Structures are given as structure tokens and as C-alpha cells.
Amino acid sequence: MRAIMHVDMDAFFASVEQRDHPDLRGRPVVVGGSSQRGVVAAASYEARKFGIRSAMPAAVARKLCPEAIFVKGRHAHYRAVSAGVFECFARITDCIEGISIDEAYLDLSQQVHTQADMLAIGRQLKQTISSELGLSASVGMAGSKLVAKLASDYDKPDGLIWIPDEAVQRFLDPMPVSRLPGVGPSTASKLHDIGILTIGQLRLSPLELLTPALGNHAVAYQARAAGLDDRAVKSERKRRSISQETTLNEELHTLDDIERIIHQQAGQCAERLLQKGLFARTVHLKLRSAGFSTLTRSRTLDAAMRDPERITKPVIELARAWARYQTRISVRLIGVGVSGLVQHPDRDDLL
């Protein structure tokens, strides 16, 4: 059985800002566009209610919703958070095709045998992303990339949906034809001119009707309208992060004990960077408490590095900053990771 999952983070940049700044939660937040000529990079769902969309000029967004809060984008931070999201994907499969900073296809054909398996994996992934990163994702699953992507979008935000092969036509047919990947505004308007408004109408139209509008591509468009798509998930074999994790037999109650393990793990990460000829731009710390709440913190370094001491120090600082606000320390899992991997410390060739 072919099982493809499309995962898309919900309003990613805006959600990260709302997660990090509780005063922004529940309010219309626009990332980017702080200058008069800027454009909107992302809008929270509260802002979308006013019609604000990404790529819209900031001036238009301001008119639509004068009370919207404009936040400057923190792209290095979003990249670090994204590395954490992709790390969650990597626990399920190696076959991951990243489409953008907050979107990927996963091929789960090897591990999935029934629809129940697939839904369980999707639910678990959403749960992991929510508990570890405090973010929500929409997950669409199907036998093809085409349908999986339309599915994740259909059930947004916080969605989880599986479209079995036998339901594909029922799912696609009522959608506006412009939703079909590859149908841009000009193709859509040609189709509208010949009376084709939905994907179902495109699928069922005689080829003679379509050819004048679509030319040689008519057959390909019709196949797409029927949900036929055998494109493979192209996993980039490139490594995005390196991490070490230890689940403890007994909970640790002192910062000293935690720091000892961090030293060990950070040393191992540095060792593996050296073996692979890589340098890291970002360090991550993960701590799970006895109550199973998981905290992840990351810090972007001034420069890419792999020196054990310089990798360890910022992680220790993250742990100390965390400990300062704990009334009682009780930790049962510790993880240290590095991401933003580059081959040269002073060049911008992110892997």
C-alpha cells in the first residue's frame, strides 16, 4: 500500500510568535510588513479572519485590520524551530521530502499496512509536535502526493485526514478546478470559459472539449483531476541535524547531574560533526520532566562551530536559564542536538 503523508505547519511564523509571546495569543498577528512598503510573511488565524493573507502588501493588511499587531520576522529562529519539526518527522521515517521551512511529504509505505496504522501515526506526530514544540500541524494522508497535499489543506488548521483510494474522486470532484496543482489563474479562466468549474467536471469532460483550451496537456490534466499521481517522495539524504538523547532510569534532581549528561552528549555531537566534516550553527536542548512535559530550547551561535567546549557552553546556559525558574527539578530525558549544518564555518552553504 502506498501511504504518503503531507504535513503543513499551521500559520507557522505567526504561531511561533504566539507561542513565544503569550500576549500575542488570540490576537491578529502579522509577521513581516513592518515597513510601509513591506509585505506580509505570515498571518495568524485571527488576522486571516480579516482577509489578511501572506504576500499581501502591509498597507493593505493595515487597512483590513487596523488593530493587527505587526511583528518583525525572526528567520534564524524559525529555521531552528523548523529543524525541530523535521527532527520529529525523522523519528518516523528517513523518506522525507522538505517542500519549505514548514512543509514536507513523508513516505510511510514501509511502515503502514492499514488505514488505522496511518491515522495512528498521523495523530502521534501531531501530538509530538504539539507537546514538544507547542505548535500545531495539519496532516493529510493518501496514496499520492497530490491528494495528500489537498487533504492537509482541506482540514486546516490542526487537521488530520486520510483519503483512501476509493474516496479520492468523491473528495476531489466538488473542488474548484483552480485548486488542482498546475492549474494557474490563466488555465482556470480558460476552463471556466468552456463551462468547467470543478475538478469533477474536468475529470469527466470529453477530451475534444478540453484540447482547444489545454492543448497537448489535456490528458495530463485529466489524469491529475482523477487523483492519479505516482511521483515519488524524494528524500534528501542530506543530514539536517545530529542529536544525542538519553532516557534516564532514575529522575535527576540537580542541575549538576543534568550538566554532566549535557557535557557528555554535546561532546558526542561535536565528535560526530568532526567525523562528518561538518559545523553547526544552532544548538538544541531537550528536557523531559517526570510529568512528561517536554521542553525544547535552541540557540543560534555567532558562527558555525564544532569545538566541543563551544558547543557545550550555550547548551549549559540554556539548562541554567531553565533551572532558574524551576521550583523543583525532576528530569527523566535529556537531549542535546545541533542543526544548521554547514561544510565550511564561514560560508552560507546550509545543508
Ligand SMILES: [Mg+2]
Ligand atoms: Mg504552513
